[in-house]
Amino acid sequence: MSELINNHSQRRETLKQIIRDIHQNKNPQELKERFRELLSDVGATEIAALEQELIQEGLPATEIKSLCDVHVSVFQDSLDQQPKSQEQGGHPVHTFRKENQAIGRVVQAIRPILEQILSMNPDANLEHKLKDWQPLHQQLLEIEKHYSRKENILFAYLEKHGVSGPPKVMWAIQDDIRAQLKQISQALSNPSKGKKDLTALIQTTALPALQSIEDLIYKEENIMFPMSTETLTEGEWAAVAEQSNEIGYTLVKPDFGWIPTAPPEPPVDPGAFPVNQEHGKSVFQGLLPFHTGALTLEQISLIFNHLPVDITFVDEKDIVRYFSFGKERIFQRSKAIIGRNVQNCHPPDSVHIVTKIVGDFKSGLRDFAEFWIHMNGQFVYIQYFALRDPDGTYRGTIEVTQDIQRIQTLQGEKRIYSEE
Missing domain, CATH: 1.20.120.520 (nmb1532 protein domain like)
Incomplete structure (x- = not known):
């Protein structure tokens, strides 16, 4: 058996065969006895790698799940003997x-x-x-x-x-x-x-x-x-x-003590995009970086235009800067409104309401307003949100409008599994 331990590739294949034998209903205890020397020093990373390789070779993940406890029992003696790492509080x-x-x-x-x-x-x-x-x-x-x-x-x-x-x-x-x-x-x-x-x-x-x-x-x-x-x-x-x-955390709070010696890796995998290095920083070619990802201008446009809502953005100077252009619009918009004062884009009898909402947003009196109306066979839900930067400074208002007629009729549950 020692020659198997010293031959890495043969050792790996033998360990994989042990797991295959488990899935062929061979007795785990008998396998443990037969390969005791080989199983005595199998580490956690090696076990995970074995399962990864077997899945890639065609063994269903569902089958590995069903026999996961048996896998652990076969390797348990080795796992129990592994020294446990001692991470600092906060890690x-x-x-x-x-x-x-x-x-x-x-x-x-x-x-x-x-x-x-x-x-x-x-x-x-x-x-x-x-x-x-x-x-x-x-x-x-x-x-x-x-x-x-x-x-x-x-x-x-x-x-x-x-x-x-x-x-x-x-x-x-x-x-x-x-x-x-x-x-x-x-x-x-x-x-x-x-x-x-x-x-x-x-x-x-x-x-x-x-x-x-x-x-x-x-x-x-x-x-x-x-x-x-x-x-x-x-x-x-x-x-x-x-x-x-x-x-958040379960029943505890993190301790303190651990200070990472490297900055956090970016949430976007650099390997997924072409990258230039400028002034020591990674710049994703053709992408606009966000805190939670990076998108091309085309992708951003597609996202906004396929959302089941109409979106209009007014900046901190009350100027209309953007509106989404979905297939089914509730309120008609034209490109001519871009650059106009938002007060000039509403009927005279509702301008004072718009002015009050924006004024409340600017003063910090509130951050949200909502309305709902029946119109042309639709039940239209209109929401206004104040946009503020991390310092709390008012940076504009976003209007979100959608038809909630169908949403109101939903009952019970339709889970994703029902698509199977």
Whole structure:
């Protein structure tokens, strides 16, 4: 077996074959015994790379998800022996780990309550136990912020390094947990449920959800975070930390201490666009850079003209500077209004209203105004927003108009999965 360990390519192929054998229903414990020496030093990054390669070779991510726990059990001895990194407080991984500790405490507080409910007599009053469970479940719902930061920030930077398969598998598991927590929330909102219904909920949904959360914590701590630490640059971690505040945190606040030694990586992947270097800065050719991306002038025009709303922008001097030009317009506009004073673009009987709204925006009295009218078979919703720069200085007004007739008729849900 030692020759396999010393031959990198052969070692990699043998490890991949072990995972393939798992998917062929071969006994994981037998595989562990057979390849104990080889499995003794497999690291988190190598496991993630193996799964990535297998997905690229055609193994469905859904199948890897279904057997993810078996994969972990095969490699667990090696994972448990890995030294744990010690990030400074404030580093994103430190915050993720701190959240996991808090989440684990909530899970452990819920378990005995569920066990007590299961052991109670069929005619027992469950109200006091539900009151114990409900606030803890509300705390557990905060896990959404933990998952969202991974999906929308951490996974994005991993994908830049070609690591997309394992994040997709983890995202699917998180969606399963979300569905279970939603089902529990719906049940707890109906306190009249009897012992039989609660027993079924606990056994089929609540306890499996808690186990899935704990299993996912193990995968994060022993695979995802070590692999991420080895993969992301200091600048990328700085970007993860910077963007995390926008989503928020689960049950904790980040500590202080970590100061990145590199500036945050730009949110736009430089490799996706032609780049010039000017005065030490990256300049995206043909693109207008924004805080959250970069677009060409054509793309900006297409976006505005395809939004299901009409947009008009008036600058801080009350001059009309722009309007969108969608296919179906509610109020007619012509290019002749560009450069006109906004007061001159309204009927005389409504000019004083426009003047008052803009005046309130300039003075800071308010930042928003709205109106709705029935017109030509449409239900027209009109909104005005004050635009202010980061210093709070008034920079203009944006008018947004849309027909909400159909929106008002919507009922129930139509989820994206209904398109399948």
